[in-house]
Structure formats: C-alpha cells, structure tokens
Amino acid sequence: MADKPSDLVQGTLDMLILKTLALEPMHGYGVSVRIEQMSNGIFRVNAGSLFVAFERLQRAGMIKSEWKTTENSRRAKYYALTERGGKRLDSETREWTKQVAAIARILEAS
C-alpha cells in the first residue's frame, strides 16, 4: 500500500501548485512531477484535476501563462505566479500551518 499514491486532501491542490510555481515558472508536466518528487511520491496528480486547477487559478488571476520552448526543444505552456498568487500563497500557508498544528494537537490528545 505504501507505494500507492494517495489522493490529495480536499482543496490543497491549488496551494501546492502555487507553491511549486513560487520556486520557478513551470509547465504542467513539470508541476505534476515536482509535486510528486517533493512529496516523495505520496501525491500523484492526474491531468484532469491539474488542468482544471490551472484554469481556475488563471481565471482568478493567481497565475499567468505563456508558451515557451522546453530544454528538450518542445513547445509547452509555462505557468508563473502573479503578485496576487504570491499573496494568496502566503495567507494560505499561514492558515494551513495553523490548522495542521490544531488538528495534530487534537489527534495527539488522549
């Protein structure tokens, strides 16, 4: 079971995408690989959810996109964080940390 990828916690995909893009602009596949790598293979994102999330974030003005050429000279759409997206990432990270700490305290209580 350990090597089977888990589903993402509801509502966290947007945050993870923003975090990934905060490091550097990236194309769709890159983002999915990065999330997988950073989570040590725990999270695997399928293409449907990923592109719906891109679409949603782009319409909300959190990220922007641009066609570029990859290092393998392939055309790909690169996504980058906007100023708005950066702010949203900060606030969501803070909120998340708070919640996780709280949940952990509840679970550890005996």
Added chain:
Amino acid sequence: MSLLHNLTSGLRSLFRKEQENRELEEELNGFLEMAAQEKMNRGMNREDALRAVRLERGSLGVTKEIVHAARWESFLEACWQDVRFGVRMLRKGPGFTAVVVLMLALGIGANTAIFSLMNAVMLQSIPVPNPEQLMVLRWSAHNRPQSIGHSSYGDCRSTNWATTYASSCSFSYPMLKEIREHSTVFSGIAAFAGPAQLDLSGNGPASMVSGEIVSGDFFQTLGVGATSGRTLDLNDEKPGAEAVAVLSYAYWQTTYGGSAAVIGKTIKLNGVPFTIVGVADPRFTRLTPGKSQDLWAALSQVAALRIPWGGGNLNKSDRWWLTVVGRIAPGISPTQAQTATSLLFRDEIVHESLLKTADEPQVALLPAQKGLSGLRSWAEEPLILLMGAVAILLLISCANVAGLLLSRAETRRKEIAVRLSLGAGRARIARQLLTESLLLSFAGAAVGIFIAFLGANALAAFVVANHNSALTLNATPDLTVLLFTVGVAAVTGILFGLVPALSGTRANLAPVLKENATSMTSAVARGRRRVGPGGALVVVQVALSMIVLAGAGLVVRSLANLKGINPGFDTSNLLQFGIDPALTGSYKEAEVQNLYGELQRRLTHLPSVMGVSYSSDVLLNGGLWTSDVKIEGRADKSEVEIQMLAVGSDFFSAMRIPVVAGRALTPADMASAHEVAMVNRAFVKRFIENREPLGLHFGGYGPKDTLYEIVGVVGDTKYDDLRKEPEPTAYIPVKKGGVSFAVRTVSNAEALVPAVRRALSDLDSNLPMFDVHTQNERIERMLFTERLIAYLASVFGVVALILACIGLYGLLSYEVARRTKEIGVRTALGAQKRDVLRLVVAQGLTLVAIGIGFGVVGTFGVTRFLKSLLYGVEPTDAYALLAVCALLLLVGGVACLIPARHATRVVPMVALRYE
C-alpha cells in the same frame, strides 16, 4: 475584480472556442508526451509508455472533457444545445407544438391583457418628475364642520360623513393660502378642482371641453413644463389677472393639429375671452388615474366662468372644494410634514370657528399615487376579480399542456431510456425536458403578448366608451407588463414541465427497452393503475373550469335580474341631452324659462316625437340631488333627507310615470310664484302615513327657504342607482339652471339626434348640446362593471370549458390507443360494443364527476368575493351550480364519446397483431 476576470476570460473562450480547444489539446498532448518520454528514457517502448501514462494520469479525451466541464461557460453551451435540440424536437411534431403554443398563448395573453389594464389603472406612477414626493392632504375630525359647502370631483376616495367622524380631501381657498404662506415643509403646493364642462366657442362650432381649475403654482409644483408657450404661475391666480388658458398636449394635437400659431390666440370659455398662453408637456397626461383634461385655467377665473364652486367667491372659508397636493421639501420626512400641516390646519379651522379643538381636526398626508384614486376606486375590484379568472384560465392551460406532455413523454420513453442507458445523467435529461417546456411557454408568451396587445386596447376602449366622464386609459404594454409576461411564462413553463420532466426520467430501463415483448402485460399493469397523473390533471381542469363557469353564471344571472328591474318609468325610445344657457352668458334668469318652453314646443312638433320634457337631472345616470327638509304635520319635528328633482311641464307624461293622486305640474306652475311640488308614493308612505298628502307643505328649515305645497302624488321610480329601493322623492318645477331634455319617440330615439341638433341650433347656435344619450345607453353604462365581468367571465368560462374538454379528450384518446390490445382481448373474449363504450365513457365521466366535486367546494370558496356584484342571486345559487354541473357533464360526455367510438371499432385480430 476576479469575478470580472473570470467573466471576461469565460466569454473570450466562448467566442474563441476553436483556438482555445486547440491550445488545450496541444498542452495536454505535450503533457502526455513528456510523461511518456520519461518512461521511455527508463527503457519502456513507446507504446507501453503511452498506455502506462494513460492509466496513471487519465486519457487525453477524458481530461479534455473534465477541463471543459469545469468551465462555467460550458453550462451555457449545454443550455444552448438543449435549446437547439428542443427546437428540433418541437419541429418534428408541428401539430402538437401549435396546439400547445396556442393554448399557452391564450392563457398568457389573457393574463397579460388584464394585467396591462391593472398596470394602467393601479400601478403606473403619476407622469411627473419624482412623483413619490407628492402628497395629497386629507383632513378628518370627530365632527362635521359647521355649515360648510363641500364638493369633490372623484379624485379622492368618497368622502366620509358620519355623526362622530368626518373626513375628505376638499379644502377652502383661504386654507390653501394659509398653508402656502406659512408651511415650510413643502417645496410647492398645488390645488385643483374639476374638470368643469366649459362651453368653448371661437374655434368653429361651439363645443364642450373639460377644463380643470388650478392654482397658479400647479405646474411648478408638479414639475410640468410647457412644450410650447408657458404654463401658469402665481400671477395668474391674483384677483383681476388676465384670463389665460393652458392646453393639454392631446387636446392641442386633436383640435389644433399641433399648430404653434395657437399661442396667443383667443378662445371663448362660457362666453368669456381667454388667451391661450401655452401647451403642457406631452408626458403630463394625468394626475388622477383616468381623469384627463383638455385645458387648465387659474382659480382667479372661477367667478368669470360662472362656476358655482366656492360660492363664486374665492375668499369664502366655508366653501371646501379644492383638492390639495403638496411636494415634500428635501430633507423633510412625511411624518414631520404631516405634523406641521396638521397643526396649521387645526389652528386655522378653530380660529374660524368651523370646528372646535375637542373635535381633533387633523390632516393626514397620503402619497399621491395612493391618495388620488379616481378610476381606481371603482375599477380595482372588477380588475382583481378578472385577474383571478385569468389566473385560473392559465392554470387550466398549464394542466392541459402538462397532460399533453405527459402522454408524449410516454411515447418518448424509449428515446429517454436509450439516452439514460448510454450514460446521460437524470438531471441532464430532466433539464432537457424542462428546456423544451420553457421553449413552449416562451413561444406561447410571444404569441400571447400579441393577443394581449389587441385585447388590452379593445378592453381599454370599452372602458373609456362606457365611462360617464372623459377618461384616458393607456393600456399599451410597457416594461412592467413585459416583465410580468416573462415571469408568467417562466413560471408556467416550470409548472407544466415539472411533472413530465420528473416522471419521464423515472423510467425503469429494462422493460421499456424490451417493450415489444412485454407491452401487453405492462399495458394491463398500467391500466389497472387507472390513469395516474394524467387523470389528476383532468380533474384539476374540470374543477377549475367549474369555478370560472359558476362565477360567470352568477354574474350573468345578476345582470339579467338588474336589466329586468322595472325602474318605474318607460326607458325605451327615450333620448336625452343637456343644455345650459347660463354658460353662454347671454341669458337672464327669466329668459331661460322662455327658452326651455320654446325648445319643448319645437321638439314636440318634430316627426315621430311623442312627448318632450326636461329636468334638472337625468334619472338613472348616476347623479343624485338630496336635500334636508321639514314636513308639515309630522310628529317628529326634525328635518329629514329626501331626494329632489326639478322638472318641466309634462315630465310625468313624457316619462310615463303614473300620476296616482292630485294633478301633474303645468306650464303655469313653471313661472308661478306659488311653489308647488309632487311627491312619490315612497314619500307618502314614509312621511305622511295615514293623512291626506295633498295640500301639505314641506321645505327648508330656514325662514327664507321656499315652502312647497304638495299638489300631486306619482308612482315610485329609481333615481341614481338601479339596485337601490325607491326613496322618498319630491319633484319641483325647474326655475333656474341647466337642464336635460328628454324626448320620447315612436321608435329608434337615436335617429332623431340630427333633427334635435338642428332644432336647437335654429333656436340659438351658440348653445352647445352635451351628454347626448338614450336612456337605455345610460342604463347600460351604469351596469358597465356587471356587463364587463359577465361578458369576460363568460368568454373565459367557455374557453376554460373547451380547454378542459380538450384535456379530457386527449387523455382518453391516449388511453384507448394504449389499451388497444387489452380492448382487443376483451372483444375477442366476448365483450360487446356497449361494454367497451361503457368502459371508456365511465372512465371519462368518473374524472369529470370527481372534478365537479372539487369544483363545487372551490366555487363555494370563491364566489363570495363576487357578492358586491350580484343582484337577486346568492353566491351559492343552486340553479347556477346545477346548470354548470349539467353543462360540464354534457360536454364532458361528448368529449368521451369520440375516443369511446374509436375503442369500439377495435378489431380483435388487428389489435392482437398490433406492434
């Protein structure tokens, strides 16, 4: 901001759909390629790598669908698809579509038409800037003011006089000045009275115009400008001001063709020269609903125009005759304004000793939109009743269409089952069916608006033609009406679409798809379930049409009762018209008698005329003159209220009112100083009891008031109202004032109008004839509300009946078609034609009977709202109800027969091989 962003990018992708799709495809392709490339780098061959990626990440097609579905604009696209598909489905059954659209158009059209009238009468705001700031002043007190002369002109709801309470919207001119000068809560005060019927000459032949007498600041207060020339101002109200008039736009257009040369022109009103100074803004069509004016003149001209209101002298504080409207100043609340005005009123009224402080005189400010009722005061109730009737009609249409859709959904069962089994969601199918319903209802609404446009204008014209004073009613649908129609269409579509949409998607797939094999058993199984929702819909239709028909029946019977009333005089072949010599300004009081006598003589000599007389008022025309008198020899010394009518000689013979005792009035009585009178039987019965009436005196209680000697007794007649029992009435000789002539002819009184007109103009060409109508026309107009409701309710009732029968017919035809096989088996097993006939007819009539049962209950609940319209019929009249029941059963039976006969023609072998 992000919402806007979302909206714009959504719209962009909607319009650049092709390009967006290509980009998405390229991006997704790239994604899969990259993922596959990595696997190939690890030694997998290309084909395996691609398959693995599809498994891990989802296939290209599915991903594309997911991304598409997540966009909001895809919902719009799906709706558009539904609409296109719906249109295709509807075009496949043009007959069905036409029937449904027509039924809905009738229902929605009738609703829109009545609503347009309601809108025109009750909802449209006064066409002036910021009408919500306008307030009507209405005073009230615990006692009626001491000896005031009071008049009103139908602007406010009727005045209320009781022993401990009095209230009205009429004020004296001094009170108007007081409020105008000392009040700080209004930015403007407008007062008006009328309209007065004015004799206009100096522009072709003499004619009567409606002129409102208004304060100088009337137009400024209302915020109405002039489209040409100027309006009135306060200088025009000063004593001795030049006589000027402002024309209404409509009058200017119809009479002067909109010519600018009219400004500065002189016309004569009641013989007095007036200068036309301007034409009012075209948008200012009315203040009080239904009341329209041809022109306006300032208050200062009342005496010159010989208008008796206000006692001919503006400064009398005991003449209350002006309706006052104030525009609340900015920053003042209505409550503040009311308190301040109330105080002003109380101080002034107590100061003039017309009322005491203990009577608590006060003023309430009513929003002008509500307070100026006019037409609304009598049209409101009939309109609400009619609105109820058309709402029921629409419900019947809905039930009918729902029934049709239901039976069609049955035939589409297979199509829907196929779509469901191919993976379409139930919600999606329901949405599709609902879209079709909405398409139908909006198509119905589009046709309905057209029907409503014709209907509302015809109705408005009918109302205008039957109203006894000048009236304008603009029932052309406006934005409010259109919104109403769209709303009704949406609600209708959902209402009738919901049942089939829900039941259509509840299909159990397997048996439906296998229908051919098992149709026999499933048909029998369903047949045992009786008729289900379709039957319920028919019951609803029958019950609702029963209510409309019963209502119509009651009103029609009342109307017949009212028309059958004997008014106490002969109403046939009687032509009446008014003249008022005082208005021309060229007759002295004594000459008026000669004029009337001469006109009476000349008219009597016209061919086919049998009798001519005249009176101060026309019977059964709505007018009434009452007076408080003391009667000689009564034990009770207090004065009593009697009805009065001043009449010319030969009045009773011309009207064919029997003289039962004493003598009739003679030409000599008209000029004699000895005052005589006739009274009716009701007078004798109530006030004189067992004594001899002839020779007794009655009259006013002041020492200077005339005392009349009773010289004759006549039969009772109705005076102002057909429904009222005859009241004690006295007839005195006409001594002054304008009169109405009554001309009795051998046949067709109307044909005499040109000859009468010629006779009058030979006598005096400056004397206009007005209010020319036959007595029967007047009675028809008095019964206008009853006629309108009886006529429309009958039409609606018949439409409801037809709709219900179509519903019943449709349901049974469908049932017979569905049970063809069953009927075939029954016939094969020996059932006779009559058994089959009974099977179908019994099913139909059972539904009708159940519907009638509910209908009777509903009728009892609803017809009591008709009470004020009924005459001589109880709201629960058994005859009317029985007649309607019989009618429904009869027509229902006919509707059953056709499908039943179809059923009897089923040939067993054909039926069994069917399908």
